[in-house]
Amino acid sequence: MFGFGKKQPTYASPARGEIGASVAARLQADPRMQQVELAQAQIFYGVDYLPPDQCDLLIGMIDQYRRPSTLLSNKGGPGFRTSESCDMDRHSPMVKPIDNGLADLLGIDPAHGETMQGQRYAPGQQFKAHHDYFHEAEDYWPAMKAGGGQRTWTAMIYLNDVPEGGATWFPSAGIKVAPRRGMLLAWNNMKLDGSPNEWTIHEGMPVVEGVKYIVTKWFRVGRWSGAS
Numbered sequence: 343m344f345g346f347g348k349k350q351p352t353y354a355s356p357a358r359g360e361i362g363a364s365v366a367a368r369l370q371a372d373p374r375m376q377q378v379e380l381a382q383a384q385i386f387y388g389v390d391y392l393p394p395d396q397c398d399l400l401i402g403m404i405d406q407y408r409r410p411s412t413l414l415s416n417k418g419g420p421g422f423r424t425s426e427s428c429d430m431d432r433h434s435p436m437v438k439p440i441d442n443g444l445a446d447l448l449g450i451d452p453a454h455g456e457t458m459q460g461q462r463y464a465p466g467q468q469f470k471a472h473h474d475y476f477h478e479a480e481d482y483w484p485a486m487k488a489g490g491g492q493r494t495w496t497a498m499i500y501l502n503d504v505p506e507g508g509a510t511w512f513p514s515a516g517i518k519v520a521p522r523r524g525m526l527l528a529w530n531n532m533k534l535d536g537s538p539n540e541w542t543i544h545e546g547m548p549v550v551e552g553v554k555y556i557v558t559k560w561f562r563v564g565r566w567s568g569a570s
């Protein structure tokens with residue numbers, strides 16, 4: 343996810359380019375979704391994607407299972423990701439339809455999806471600017487490569503309204519998304535040629551007032567090794 347200080351080579355990939363094109367076409371045809379007008383990256387959102395009762399259900403699970411969030415790389419330093427997270431068990435009868443719904447929305451085989459993550463940010467907590475794609479020069483890359491390869495699309499659902507703060511900010515692309523209960527945000531972490539798209543750098547800005555709850559799902563180009 344990080345790559346500070348290292349020049350990143352860009353790796354084009356026909357397979358990842360094809361996923362970008364097919365998912366974008368599917369989202370463009372979906373009446374629930376709208377595309378952000380932006381040349382540098384493919385970003386979509388769906389207002390009122392998830393009904394309030396399902397948002398509450400996920401919030402309850404996050405409150406029950408939360409633990410400090412982790413990072414793949416230790417280069418961000420303290421304070422980089424201060425939220426709490428939990429795995430949302432894809433086999434749980436409550437999670438399954440929501441989880442599979444995201445794969446279906448994007449048209450990606452559910453076996454390519456990592457375990458959906460619940461995330462909770464209290465006031466002051468944040469996730470500083472990062473890419474969701476893997477940096478192929480990092481030590482973690484061989485393991486990630488073996489376990490399903492590069493991340494392609496990210497799908498996130500905001501589970502509640504946040505009184506102040508907590509926006510998802512794409513500083514390079516110039517997009518700021520305020521949390522809104524039930525809204526879905528999805529973007530392609532790759533460029534059209536399948537190489538990692540630096541324009542997708544984003545952060546979860548500090549919550550100022552209230553608590554922010556989201557779920558995040560990352561999809562791999564191949565079958566994710568944890569998917570069973």
Ligand SMILES: O=C(O)CCC(=O)C(=O)O
Nearest residue numbers: 469474509510545546558
């Ligand atoms: O909290 C947010 O708005 C962003 C979360 C995020 O970037 C992630 O889960 O990868």
Ligand SMILES: [Fe+2]
Nearest residue numbers: 472473474544
């Ligand atoms: Fe992210």
